[in-house]
Amino acid sequence: MSTRPVSDDPRRTELAAFLRSRRERIPPERAGLPRTARRRTPGLRREEVAHLSAVGVTWYTWLEQGRAINVSSAVLDAIARALQMDPTERAHAFALAGTTDPRAETVCPAVTPTMLRLMETLAPYPASLQNARYDVLAANRHYADVFGDPAELAPDERNCMWLLAMSDRWHEQFLDRDEMLRDLAAKYRTSMAEHVAEPAWKARVARLLEESAEFRAIWERHEVAPMVPHVKRYRHPEVGLLRLEHRNLWLSPENSAYRLVAYVPADEETAGRLEKLADLTAVPG
Structure with missing residues (x-):
C-alpha cells in the first residue's frame, strides 16, 4: 500500500484529533472487548476500532493521522457507531469530514422541556417547533385548534409543505393556499x-413529486425565495377569519436548523378570535 500525504485541510486535522479523543475515552469492556493486561494507551486501540467498524487498520490509521483519503458517509457512520458517539458528536464528525450523515434524525435537540415551556407561554397564540425542513416537531394546543393536531398525523406527514400540498383542511381553510405552497416550495x-x-x-x-402533480409543476420552476415574515389568512370554521403573522425565533446558529414558529395576530379582531377559540376548546378543570 502506498502512503498518502497529510491533508492540508484543517478540518481533516481536527477530525483526526477528534477521532483519537473519542477512541481513547472508551474502555474495551464498554465496546464488548476483553481487557488485556498490557495497554500502552487508554481506551481502544486503532486496530480494535478498525475491527468494530469493518475497515482496514491501515486506512483507519491514515484517517487518525489526517491523511488525504476519501471518507464515505457509510464508513464514517460505522466509525461513529463503534466510537459510541452521541448525536452532537456525530454531527461534529460528519461536519469535519464534509460528508452527509446517512442516518435520519432520531432525537431533536430543539424539543427540550425548556423549549416546550416557552412554546406553551405563547398561549393563546398558535406556536410550533420546526426544523429546517419545515417538519413540525412539537406544537401547542392552540396550534392544534387552528391548524389541526400534528399528533393525529403519521410522522412523515407532520410537515408544512406536505400539508399545504396534500391536506384537504389546509387547502380549504388557508385563503392564500396556492400562493403559500409556491412560496414554501421556493423557500425549501x-x-x-x-x-x-x-x-x-x-x-x-x-x-411529493410522486404524490402531487401540482407540486411537480411548482418544483420544476426552480424558484427560490428568502424567509421573511408574512401574514397568513386562515378561515376557521368556529371563529371565522384569522390573520396571523408568521414569526420565527431561531434556536440554533447552524443553518437556522431549529426554530420556534409563532403565529401572532395581525389585528385586534384576530386577537379576540384566538382568545374566543381558546375558551371554546379549554379543558374544564
Missing part, C-alpha cells in the same frame, strides 16, 4: 442547497 429549495445530498431532504421532495 433555497434551504436545501446546503443539504442537497441528504436523504431526509431528498425523500421529502421525492414523495
